[in-house]
Structure formats: structure tokens, C-alpha cells
Amino acid sequence: xxxxxxxxxxxxxxxxxxxxxxxxxxxxxxxxxxxxxxxxxxxxxxxxxxxxxxxxxxxxxxxxxxxxxxxxxxxxxxxxxxxxxxxxxxxxxxxxxxxxxxxxxxxxxxxxxxxxxxxxxxxxxxxxxxxxxxxxxxxxxxxxxxxxxxxxxxxxxxxxxxxxxxxxxxxxxxxxxxxxxxxxxxxxxxxxxxxxxxxxxxxxxxxxxxxxxxxxxxxxxxxxxxxxxxxxxxxxxxxxxxxxxxxxxxxxxxxxxxxxxxxxxxxxxxxxxxxxxxxxxxxxxxxxxxxx
Amino acid sequence: xxxxxxxxxxxxxxxxxxxxxxxxxxxxxxxxxxxxxxxxxxxxxxxxxxxxxxxxxxxxxxxxxxxxxxxxxxxxxxxxxxxxxxxxxxxxxxxxxxxxxxxxxxxxxxxxxxxxxxxxxxxxxxxxxxxxxxxxxxxxxxxxxxxxxxxxxxxxxxxxxxxxxxxxxxxxxxxxxxxxxxxxxxxxxxxxxxxxxxxxxxxxxxxxxxxxxxxxxxxxxxxxxxxxxxxxxxxxxxxxxxxxxxxxxxxxxxxxxxxxxxxxxxxxxxxx
Numbered sequence: 001x002x003x004x005x006x007x008x009x010x011x012x013x014x015x016x017x018x019x020x021x022x023x024x025x026x027x028x029x030x031x032x033x034x035x036x037x038x039x040x041x042x043x044x045x046x047x048x049x050x051x052x053x054x055x056x057x058x059x060x061x062x063x064x065x066x067x068x069x070x071x072x073x074x075x076x077x078x079x080x081x082x083x084x085x086x087x088x089x090x091x092x093x094x095x096x097x098x099x100x101x102x103x104x105x106x107x108x109x110x111x112x113x114x115x116x117x118x119x120x121x122x123x124x125x126x127x128x129x130x131x132x133x134x135x136x137x138x139x140x141x142x143x144x145x146x147x148x149x150x151x152x153x154x155x156x157x158x159x160x161x162x163x164x165x166x167x168x169x170x171x172x173x174x175x176x177x178x179x180x181x182x183x184x185x186x187x188x189x190x191x192x193x194x195x196x197x198x199x200x201x202x203x204x205x206x207x208x209x210x211x212x213x214x215x216x217x218x219x220x221x222x223x224x225x226x227x228x229x230x231x232x233x234x235x236x237x238x239x240x241x242x243x244x245x246x247x248x249x250x251x252x253x254x255x256x257x258x259x260x261x262x263x264x265x266x267x268x269x270x271x272x273x274x275x276x277x278x279x280x281x282x283x284x285x286x287x288x289x290x291x292x
Numbered sequence: 293x294x295x296x297x298x299x300x301x302x303x304x305x306x307x308x309x310x311x312x313x314x315x316x317x318x319x320x321x322x323x324x325x326x327x328x329x330x331x332x333x334x335x336x337x338x339x340x341x342x343x344x345x346x347x348x349x350x351x352x353x354x355x356x357x358x359x360x361x362x363x364x365x366x367x368x369x370x371x372x373x374x375x376x377x378x379x380x381x382x383x384x385x386x387x388x389x390x391x392x393x394x395x396x397x398x399x400x401x402x403x404x405x406x407x408x409x410x411x412x413x414x415x416x417x418x419x420x421x422x423x424x425x426x427x428x429x430x431x432x433x434x435x436x437x438x439x440x441x442x443x444x445x446x447x448x449x450x451x452x453x454x455x456x457x458x459x460x461x462x463x464x465x466x467x468x469x470x471x472x473x474x475x476x477x478x479x480x481x482x483x484x485x486x487x488x489x490x491x492x493x494x495x496x497x498x499x500x501x502x503x504x505x506x507x508x509x510x511x512x513x514x515x516x517x518x519x520x521x522x523x524x525x526x527x528x529x530x531x532x533x534x535x536x537x538x539x540x541x542x543x544x545x546x547x548x549x550x551x552x553x554x555x556x557x558x559x560x561x562x563x564x
Binding site: 011012014015017018019021022024025026028029030032033035036043090093096098100101103104105106107108109110111112113114115116117118119121122123125126128131132133136137165170173174176177178181212215222225226228229232233246247250251254260263264267268270271274275278279 | 316
């Protein structure tokens with residue numbers, strides 16, 4: 001017994017390296033970030049002043065922040081919506097008996113492994129004004145060239161779609177795994193009860209896919225709200241802050257405008273926002289799972 | 293008769309494949325076209341040439357960048373696997389209140405977007421003298437990969453029967469001995485998943501690398517490409533060639549091992 005206790009005490013040391021890393025590179029900076037957000041520190045000088053809630057106050061009255069928050073929410077929820085709808089549709093289609101589905105799965109998943117920065121550049125070649133692939137194509141139909149990326153709302157939705165294109169493969173694979181874990185008997189039982197295709201989907205497939213839906217929605221919301229690389233490549237957040245996410249705005253505030261205090265205040269707000277949204281989504285979806 | 297009914301299905305299949313390949317088709321077209329050729333991006337190049345690749349390779353220092361990427365990714369993934377698996381064993385097997393708290397805190401770090409703590413993290417790395425060093429980049433990558441890794445490993449260890457541990461204890465093994473001799477070998481499938489998911493994430497990372505690895509000697513592919521592009525933004529054919537070279541290493545690994553990538557992602561989602 002003594003030996004068992006002793007060995008139990010010792011195994012707790014196994015997570016010490018992980019805890020040390022979290023403490024150094026997440027918790028410590030996080031706490032420092034709260035401190036910095038109450039100062040006017042510029043990011044490099046030795047001196048700074050305490051300004052209290054000034055930066056948070058500025059933030060509330062900064063029109064660019066509101067545009068940026070709205071964009072961030074579109075990136076988060078828009079990507080989640082499209083990735084799940086398309087990912088599920090692809091999964092259902094590529095789960096059926098059809099030759100060549102393995103190859104198509106491989107193709108759809110390919111963008112997932114490519115750097116989002118490179119993906120952004122590739123799509124820039126489509127939407128650039130002068131000689132872009134899209135303008136070239138619509139030119140053939142006699143439609144005048146459009147400056148896709150210079151209008152905020154259009155650019156925001158296009159970036160959302162690029163993010164969807166890149167990561168819908170992940171959603172598809174998770175849904176495929178979910179579909180394959182549903183026992184065939186359930187469908188046979190439903191067929192005996194006289195259920196049609198749509199009814200089978202609604203009463204058998206969808207409820208049993210809830211765990212896959214939960215994990216997909218969570219991954220996609222968190223990923224979408226953090227969006228950074230694709231935006232940098234496609235518009236660099238511009239024009240102005242029209243297509244900025246909170247991430248790209250922070251980057252700009254810190255490195256270009258050297259307002260570290262403001263950037264930190266924005267970072268803390270973004271942290272609260274993402275934590276709140278993810279936790280709400282998690283609780284809501286988990287409750288749905290239990291009900292099933 | 294059956295085949296006739298099937299054709300719309302195959303039409304859809306073909307359509308999906310084509311739509312998803314188009315971006316790569318455009319990229320390849322552009323990278324083989326000389327900057328003097330101004331034909332549509334949809335057309336094949338008239339005089340296909342390797343010139344853009346040569347320019348991108350030299351100007352963007354891609355050889356150096358590829359080496360740095362390999363070094364950073366391999367070291368970081370190795371550390372993630374070791375630190376993550378070690379941490380998950382007590383968290384899965386010894387579920388005291390305190391350990392449950394540690395688990396919750398670890399996995400909660402998943403929702404901390406790295407960029408929200410960028411300002412103080414960057415300052416901290418500067419104070420430690422870690423800017424333009426491999427170790428700072430590797431350790432931050434490891435830290436931010438750990439929450440997901442711990443989540444996956446703990447989920448998997450929960451499915452390994454506890455009887456195995458008890459048998460080991462009765463045989464007189466220490467807990468550490470049980471972990472290394474019994475548990476670790478059983479973790480191979482989830483380790484493959486962790487290596488793939490975290491390997492892709494760390495290989496492609498831009499947000500940390502752009503802050504911590506600015507010098508040519510240490511920069512990774514995404515950083516090298518972004519600097520190359522800001523320098524040659526009017527030479528989009530060079531940029532395209534650079535992007536194609538930059539995505540090649542990972543694309544080749546993926547196309548050779550695609551079964552494992554897809555299976556790894558699926559297993560991670562189901563067992564985690």
C-alpha cells in the first residue's frame with residue numbers, strides 16, 4: 001500500500017513539464033497582458049504611464065474596432081456555417097457506393113495541409129482586379145471587371161469562403177468517421193418502420209451524428225474567430241480596417257502603430273469573446289447530445 | 293441499366309474534383325508563365341519555363357527556409373509527443389480532484405488564441421533573448437500544441453483497460469515502468485494522429501514565426517514567402533512559383549501518406 005501511494009505521488013510529476021510550459025508561455029504572458037492593457041506602453045521603450053481604462057474606453061469609441069469585431073464574427077460563424085453544411089453534404093455523398101470516392105476525398109482534404117498563407121496568395125490570384133482569374137472569366141461573358149477585394153463586405157465574405165474551401169475537408173472527414181460509426185441495423189429497423197430517405201436522415205443519421213457536429217462546430221468557430229494568415233495574404237486587413245479580424249488589427253496596432261497597450265486591451269477583449277462563445281457553444285451542444 | 297442511372301452521381305463526383313483542383317491549376321499555370329506573357333491565367337503557358345522557379349528559389353532563400361522548417365517541425369513534434377504523452381498518463385489514470393483541475397486548465401488553453409497574448413509573449417521572448425532563435429520558436433509551438441495533444445492522449449488512454457496497469461503493479465513494476473513498457477507501446481495509433489495533426493499545424497505556422505523568426509538564417513517557409521512577396525509584389529509569376537515550391541514538401545508527404553492523414557484526423561475526432 002505504501003508503495004502504491006508513493007508511486008502515485010511520483011506519477012504526478014509527469015505533467016510538470018507541460019505545466020511549466022503553460023505557465024511560462026501562456027499564463028505569465030496572459031497576466032502581463034492585463035497589466036500592459038492599462039498602460040500606454042509603445043512596445044519597446046523602458047518607460048510607460050498608467051492610463052487605467054483609457055485603452056478600453058478608446059476601444060469602445062473606435063469605429064474600426066466595431067468593424068473588426070463584426071468581421072471576426074462573420075469569419076467565425078460564416079466559416080462554421082459553410083464548412084458544416086458543405087462538409088456534411090460531401091460526407092453523405094462520398095459515403096455512398098461510388099467508384100473514385102477515395103480519390104475525391106484526397107483532393108478535398110488536400111488544402112487542409114497547405115499553409116493558410118499560401119492558400120491566401122493562391123486566392124489572391126483569383127480575385128485581384130487586374131488580370132485576376134475571376135475577372136478574366138467574367139470578361140469572356142462580357143461582364144465588366146470587379147475590384148473584389150477593395151470593398152470591405154465583399155472581401156470579408158470572400159475570405160470566409162476561402163477559409164471554408166481550405167478547411168471543409170476536415171469537417172468532411174470527421175462527418176465521414178461519424179457516419180461510418182452508425183450501425184447498419186438502425187437503418188434497417190427504420191426501413192422496416194417504413195421511413196423514407198429524408199426521415200431516416202432526420203431521425204437516425206442526424207441524432208447519431210451529434211458528437212461529430214459538436215466537435216466540428218467547436219473546431220470551426222475557434223478556428224474562424226482566430227483567422228489571421230489568409231487575411232494577411234488576401235487583403236492585409238484592408239482597405240483601412242474593412243476586412244480586418246481582431247487578430248490582424250492587433251498585429252497592426254502593435255507593430256505598425258506601436259500602441260502595445262491598445263493591442264493588449266484588444267487582445268484581452270478578444271480572449272473574453274472567444275472563450276465565452278466557445279463555452280456557450282460547448283454547453284449548448286453537449287446538452288443536445290445528452291437529450292438524444 | 294444500372295450504369296445509366298448512375299451517371300448523374302459520377303457527374304457530381306467529377307464536378308467536385310474539378311472545382312477543388314482549379315486553384316492548383318491556376319497556380320501551376322502562373323508559375324510556368326514568363327512575366328512577359330500576359331495571357332489569361334486560365335490558359336496554359338505558351339513558352340513554359342522554369343525561370344520563375346529559379347528566381348524564387350534564390351531570392352526567397354527557400355533552401356534555407358525548408359531546412360529551418362524541417363528542423364523546427366521535427367523537434368517541436370518530438371517534444372509535443374513526449375511532454376503530451378507523459379502529462380496525459382496521470383491525468384487519465386489518477387483522476388483526483390486536483391488532477392481533474394489540471395486537465396481542465398490544460399485543455400482550456402485550447403481556446404486561448406495565441407494572438408491575444410501576443411504583446412506580452414513577444415516582450416517575454418525579447419527579454420529572454422529568444423528572438424531569431426530556434427528554441428523560442430520550438431517551445432512556443434510546443435506549448436500551443438499541447439492542449440489538443442493532451443486532449444487526444446487522455447481520451448485514448450481512457451480506452452486502454454486499467455487491468456493492464458494493475459497487472460504491471462502486481463508484477464512489481466513502478467508507475468514509470470508501466471508507462472514506458474505497457475502504455476507507451478499501446479499509444480502508437482494516437483501518436484501517429486498527434487504527429488500528423490500537430491506536424492501540419494507547426495509546419496504551416498505563420499503567426500508565431502513572423503514574430504520570432506525574422507532573420508533569413510532562421511526563417512521558415514511562410515515567413516520567407518511573405519517577405520519575398522512584399523519585395524516582388526509586381527512579379528506575381530515569381531510569387532506563384534515560390535508558393536508552389538513552398539507547398540511541395542508537405543504536398544508530397546500528404547500524397548504519399550494520404551490514407552494515414554485522413555485516418556488520423558478521423559481517429560482523433562472519434563477517440564479524443
